[in-house]
């Protein structure tokens with residue numbers, strides 16, 4: 463009957479599948495699996511080879527699906543490259559096997575003249591007996607499982623699980639809240655001072671992002687940076703951080719408290735952006751504060767550093783931005799990083815700082831790092847300094863600046879401004895000139 467047929471492929475259409483599902487659901491003795499499938503590279507095929515080729519791929523896929531899921535299974539095209547298969551059986555293991563076999567078949571290439579395309583497919587699966595009280599729920603769970611299958615790398619079948627449900631629901635909520643939050647200006651900058659060991663004065667400050675979410679409270683970057691990255695909005699956030707922290711530094715200077723240096727964490731992606739240098743030049747007006755970029759060595763200097771990044775680093779230096787290698791001592795390419803970037807500062811990672819008093823090897827390592835930095839004329843900042851003993855030890859070893867909870871945690875703007883005012887009144891050197899090299 464034409465009313466239930468997809469004219470392009472001859473499969474069943476959406477209307478049929480929906481009615482069939484309603485019928486199955488109304489029959490308590492029925493048990494079935496819902497397989498939600500879609501092609502992994504359909505858009506690409508359509509875009510590069512045209513709609514004609516796309517249609518042909520859909521027809522071939524339909525034929526293959528019919529072979530993989532013989533009657534009494536029902537196969538429907540729901541639209542685009544999206545298919546639903548209703549398998550009227552109750553054995554999950556068998557259904558999963560069937561799906562995996564289908565994935566194999568669907569990944570075989572189709573030729574268009576000289577060109578071979580491999581459509582590939584992912585499947586999300588839910589079962590009537592375990593995964594839902596109604597059809598709606600079953601469908602949406604097969605859909606969630608499909609989403610997961612794609613996230614896990616495509617060309618795979620994924621069965622819905624309750625854990626998957628709670629995880630994906632949480633992720634979706636996070637994604638929504640974060641996108642809204644960024645639009646609504648909920649991202650703010652907190653500031654953590656860096657203390658010069660010899661003078662005890664504030665030698666610099668690191669800008670650290672925070673998300674002040676009405677529902678979640680103040681959220682730290684490790685809770686949302688991943689999501690921001692996968693949503694493609696980390697650039698936007700980094701841009702906001704740059705402009706608002708520079709504006710803040712300028713206000714501080716105007717009120718008589720010049721911050722000698724402002725350090726900003728810069729993601730690898732952002733360094734690859736074409737306009738990063740222009741952005742810096744436009745925003746960095748008040749040159750009384752030195753702008754510095756913290757680069758994470760593990761991401762940035764693993765040997766795959768692109769030409770764009772290298773070029774941008776050179777140009778950033780030309781316009782006066784200093785460069786710091788962050789988390790030094792944790793990565794695999796520490797020395798390489800130093801040779802490549804020739805930074806102005808390196809930041810000794812807090813895992814080294816945490817062990818400096820208890821682990822002799824660690825102390826030796828830090829000693830060497832500082833010695834090497836001296837030879838290369840690179841300043842050394844220690845991060846994660848939590849006790850006065852650590853502070854004294856690091857200062858003794860010749861570390862120039864210290865940052866950590868022992869001095870102050872990251873603070874919101876107003877609190878940080880107060881801190882700087884009070885600190886200026888009473889300088890508290892960590893080391894004497896004599897003991898610090």
Ligand code: C2E
Nearest residue numbers: 669670671682683703727728729846847848866867868872
């Ligand atoms: P990071 O660059 O290593 O930043 C230092 C982290 O150590 C901060 O965590 C800070 O709150 C924490 N910290 C400071 N003092 C101490 C201490 O004494 N002990 C300990 N245990 N921790 C201390 P936070 O703010 O949660 O930031 C985490 C990471 O997120 C940062 O690590 C940085 O990689 C990234 N991040 C922060 N802000 C930005 C940003 O604006 N842009 C980008 N791209 N990344 C950022």
Ligand code: CA
Nearest residue numbers: 668727756788
């Ligand atoms: Ca940092």
Ligand code: CA
Nearest residue numbers: 788789809845
């Ligand atoms: Ca760090």
